[in-house]
Amino acid sequence: MQGGSSGIGYGLKYQARCISDVKADTDHTSFLTGTLSLREENEVHLIRLSSGGTELICEGLFSHPNEIWDLASCPFDQRIFSTVFSTGESYGAAIWQIPELYGQLNSPQLERIASLDAHARKINCVLWWPSGRHDKLISIDDENLFLWTLDCSKKTAQVQSKQSSGMLHYLSGGAWDPHDINAVATTCESSVQFWDLRTMKKTNAVERAHIRNANYDMKNNHILVTAEDESGIHIWDLRKPKSPVKELPGHTHWTWAVSCNPEYDGLILSAGTDSTVNLWLAPTSAEEEATSESIAEPPAQHADPLLNSYSDYEDSVYGLAWSSREPWMFASLSYDGRVVVESVRPFLSRRVGVS
């Protein structure tokens, strides 16, 4: 829509797919991102937004042994994060700790706390419980769901339980319910499955093909947002898994990632392979009105859910993260390694009703 003058840019050396908000850092708005380069030496960048909010500063640059396919910051310790990496032929996942005095060291090494090495298949992601301190971790590979017990002080991680997703269900990712410590959603080719971690049994499923990404609404229980290859974004009320509560058109090409704002109700970001990031407003609190909404109504009567489309990217955008410290800021990462941090402030006051 408009030029990227509003965004603050930061360039990575190589291509990259994943970015994560450092939630545990309450003093700064910072993000962690890792590069994806098959043949070069990969790096993890710790980026911090300067106090004026006008600049992105590299706080730490750490080398990482392999290309990074997934990266997640620990929600209770800003120095700990997890990565999923690949050598091209094999996959691995590990928990890392940023060394204490990294500011003074010249080329600091990441300290590997634990490696999640029980996987035999391609690993997709590692999940932390998003709402607070919890000593469990989840890792998902193509076929299995692992629950780990992590002990940071002893630097160990042990498999607590493991469950196969069943025949012909290739898992592609997942999300941990921030409202329920025992509920996890996993995405696979034809559906979203829901698991109870106590019994490691499937509790529910939403039948939907080609889901790329799923994200729980931090504010509203039972609300899950999914992104799909061709058919856009769907918002589900998990109590009514038959049909979505709301449908958003998504992107011109695939919708790769969705993320619900941790603070403002119904504010959703989506990133797509059409090199745009879209900001949506789709409150589900008025869901009655939404489901009965007749499409025959003149379109003018319904406000366009699309608040803004950030199109100043030069390649597909795969990485997306809201800042939990400043919930009107988000970071996006396009495949060419460009991090853009933007504020959605200009679009908030108008419709979301935030001062």
Place this chain on the structure above:
Amino acid sequence: METDDVPLDDKAKRMRDLLSSFYAPDPSSTDNAPSNPGTLDAINTTSFDADQYMNLLIQKSNLEALLQRHVEMAAEIKNIDTDLQMLVYENYNKFISATDAIKRMKTNIVGMEANMEQLLDKIMSVQSKSDGVNTSLFEKRERVEKLHRTRNLLRKVQFIYDLPARLEKCIEAEAYVDAVKFYTGAMPIFKAYGDSSFQDCKQASEEAIAVIVKNLQGKLFSDSESIQARAEAAVLLKQLDFPVDSLQVKLLEKLEQSLGDLQLKTNDIENASMKSNDPKQGKVSDSVHISAHEGSVRGFAEAISAYRVIFPESEEQLIKLVQDVVVKHFETTEQYVKGRISSANLLCVLRTIWTDVLLLDEVLSEAVLPVFSLEAAQIALKQHVASTFNYLLQDISDALVRVNASSKEAAEEHPLQVALEASKKAVLQGSMDVLLDFRQLLDDDLHLLVQLRDFIIDWVQEGFQDFFRALYDRFLLLSGRNSSSRQDQGLTGAHGEKVLAGLVLVLAQLSVFIEQTVIPRITEEIAASFSGGGARGYENGPAFVPGVICRIFRSAGERLLHHYINMRTQKVSTLLRKRFTTPNWVKHKEPREVHMFVDLFLQELKESASEVKQILPQGLARKHRRSDSNGSTASSRSNQLRDDKMTRSNTQRARSQLLETHLAKLFKQKVEIFTKVEYTQESVVTTTVKLCLKSLQEFVRLQTFNRSGFQQIQLDIQFLRTPLKETVEDEAAVDFLLDEVIVAASERCLDPIPLEPPILDRLIQAKLAKWKEQNPISP
């Protein structure tokens, strides 16, 4: 004295004052203002002191003034003297005339007394004489009176005895009015003495009366009698204390029976008008039926009016009855309207009803039938409009569903084209027919319809508005776009997905057609013959808002077109997904031939192209557009950006070279890849291809390849290049995307060494030969 008061104004005034002061009861009140004796003006007051006055005068005035004053005073004194004299004279005059009057009165009174005494004497004598006459005649008069009374009594007795005979006579003469009068006259006597002296008489006359009652009843019920006669009979019966109510009820029942006959007739009319669809004989039989019906209604109206005269107080029942008739009429009409009928037929029915109503209104205007039937007609017409639109909607969706059915058989060469034409026709012709149909309603001069004109206009407009909304919903339902309907249609979607895709395209094009052709035509038509209206109030604006409908269908067209492209790319996506997730790319073997997914991909594209070709128009300037995309506007923009980028990248030389080239290329992509889809064959196909290639790139990015895997991709892409360019409008973009896939593959390759060009060429040639073998006819 009074005559010369103009020059002597002062004088007269003074005179009058003096006279009034003379007659005034209290002289002191005249000079209520005690004037100051110290001034010269005090001369006229009671408190006048002559000495003081003199002193004052002397003191104040000089000699000349005094002399003057003297002269004045002398004159005044003289004046006053004459006044006084005149006053005295006048008083005296009045006194004299009063004495004269008194004297005359005295002389007149003296002769009166003698006359009065004479009068008294005469009155006394008259009185005594009249007393004498009175006493002498008293006896005789008493006798005369007695005799007279006896005679009257005798006459009455005679009447009673004669009554039976007289009644007989009346019956013979059918003079029932007299008979009833006689009988009712005799009734008090019969009541008093009927059990004793006049028993026989009473019996006889009662018998006679019974006969009369019977006759009267007969008369009342016989239709041949004149209405007056029947009314009279009813009145007489009532006078005879006959229970009229039961009669009334009976008569009413009779009327209700005839109502049933009327109802049947209405059905006949329906049948007739049904038949009248056949134009030759319809008219004749129609009119026959109508006239028959009219006859019966006329009869009914007469009966009603008769009844009304007979039982004037039964109006309410009659009104109810008549309204019943109308209600039933309209009930059948409503039933009738539910079916598929033309406005002409409805008009026919309405006309019949209206003539009935008019006929009935003549005899019973209190029933306010016109108003009543207006309301009923309003409902019926509204239903008619609604049902007409319903049938139109049904027609169109039938035409569209036929697409599904017929293209399944695939017997026709261009099933989609046929379907599109059919549905276009269904929409345009259908709505034109509907309008024409409704125009008949408007053009008719039937009073009923003229009054409802505004309403009809509004309904038709509203009808169109709702109709197009419903049509839009139907489109979405058919396209399976509605997620709620997707579950209902799960089955059809599963086995007829290919067909469905074509249908979506047809719907998209149909939406455009509706927006661009049908709506303007209808708007025109409505403006021409359905303007006005406004019964629903101007603040709401006109009921039919073409702008809104156009907007709906424009967005619908776009959505459907996107949906079609989505459906197509989705299928290719599944294909690609399978291709890229199944093999182990890291352990790929050396490429021997072009992979078969390419065939499938091209097959899909061909299918889509054939569908698109049937439905969408060809783009106008194919060549021109291609040059456009490489053209000045795009490149100028990207150049500028590129310069920007270059300066920046100079500062960051550390960046890998790959990234730089990558960035430079990406500007081109930004300009070209995701353009707006247009309603042309090329645009749709190009968009589909672009989206598929982009998907291909994304799939490649998710894998890691060994050298052979990379070479396989290179080979497949190289092969795709030629056939894709042939089908696609925007060659540059496709070229770029294909390059992009190879770049992505090389990035994801552990050992990116491309195939030697000769080997590449050889493999492609082999594939082409094979391809030609398999599709000998295909271009």
